[in-house]
Amino acid sequence: MKILQLPSGSDISLLTKALRSLGAEATSCSFSSADPYSYLADVRLRLNEYPAEQRKILLQTYFKKAAATYDVFHYHFGKTFFSDASDLKILKESGKKLIVHHRGSEVRKLSVARKNNPYVKVKTKWTEEKIAKQLKRLSTYVDYAIVCDHELKPYIEPYYKKIYVVPRVIDRNKYISAYPQPVGNPVVVHAPTHNEIKGTAHVLAAVERLKKEGWTFQFKLIEGLPHRKALEEYRNATIVIDQLCIGAYANLSMEAMALGKPVICYIRDDLQSKYPGNLPIVNANPDTIYERLKWLLGRPEQWRRLGIRGRRYVRNYHNQDKVAKQLMAIYEKI
Structure with missing residues (x-):
């Protein structure tokens, strides 16, 4: 054939x-x-x-x-x-x-x-x-x-x-794990291919609000980079935020999980049971991104755990x- x-x-x-x-x-x-x-x-x-x-x-x-x-x-x-x-x-x-x-x-x-x-x-x-x-x-x-x-x-x-x-x-051999450490200044990355569809305005609003409240972290908006350079940014991230509007995850979430990063993404309630296994994504939509990002930033002990689960999930199902x-x-x- x-x-x-x-x-x-x-x-x-x-x-x-x-x-x-x-x-x-x-x-x-x-x-x-x-x-x-x-x-x-x-x-x-x-x-x-x-x-x-x-x-x-x-x-x-x-x-x-x-x-x-x-x-x-x-x-x-x-x-x-x-x-x-x-x-x-x-x-x-x-x-x-x-x-x-x-x-x-x-x-x-x-x-x-x-x-x-x-x-x-x-x-x-x-x-x-x-x-x-x-x-x-x-x-x-x-x-x-x-x-x-x-x-x-x-x-x-x-x-x-x-x-x-x-x-x-995803090419499981291409991604070497880089699990985030629960120390230092965390790096939050968002890499939209289309700002409106990915809910970028809501991400930026949540980041600004958290910074005003005194939360200490670095935020990077990744746009227009060649794929190889973007991957390096994901590799150096602590938390990766994918889309907040579509209701399902795609390539960015997969790549971040393959690198061992905790991922925030919107998964529709009616679709969660459709995914195999226990999907280790922190679920957030435009209304909840502030609270969910705040929750994850405040729990550094969860970063590596979610990263390990995400990497295992991608290797098993993708x-x-x-x-x-x-x-x-x-x-x-x-």
Whole structure:
């Protein structure tokens, strides 16, 4: 079975390597060098570096080669070779196995999210009309989809015949534990990719209030750094604050836990039981971030304990080898 993972993100490369370790012939392909993880991919098309007409030719050429080579096409973020999804039609008619991996904003409908989450924010460029149009286009040819957690599942249930929940992955060998010490001046880190969606204003307000009350700690807002440099900041942190509005955790929480850091993040009440094991995240939303951060700052004896539990959790449930086995089972079924 020959598998192609595309077209962006760190997971396409990590999953490809894990699939190969299981004996599969897998390849990762990045379309754009603007993707910060493009350098990790096996095939790097760098389409953004070419004029529009040449870009079109390059993509068509690679598609023809891929269609003749691979048996399984695993699309991430709902992105396909061509905007009209004509590649899906061709591949389906050729008997190829197709699956779409949805990861967040490209499916998160505000009207659905608000039913269980009064704090939720969405990216304005992803209107409900745009989301519905894309999902309809994809599901016309693709019967199977993957989501990273149960928060995302309701958004796509009306469209696909079968939906699989497969955890995000992390390279457990890449992250060396750096458990915080219960002494000295603690460092609190918040690293938003989108300030409104992550609830950054609420984090800043809580930090300012605590400092005015006399709490001593260093706060770092990490923005615009290359991923490698951002990881160093997380490594030197005492506490990492992820998002406060979405209601589920994602990559920042995973990376922080893998490094052995206590994490603050908002997990919706109705989703907590959906996560395996005992999720060691300090739960906070915009209304409670002040109290929860204050609680954690005042309990240095908990920092290392939470860090150890978080690292163990990530290694158990976001292990790339375990996830690759799940994917192989899915590929066999579809």
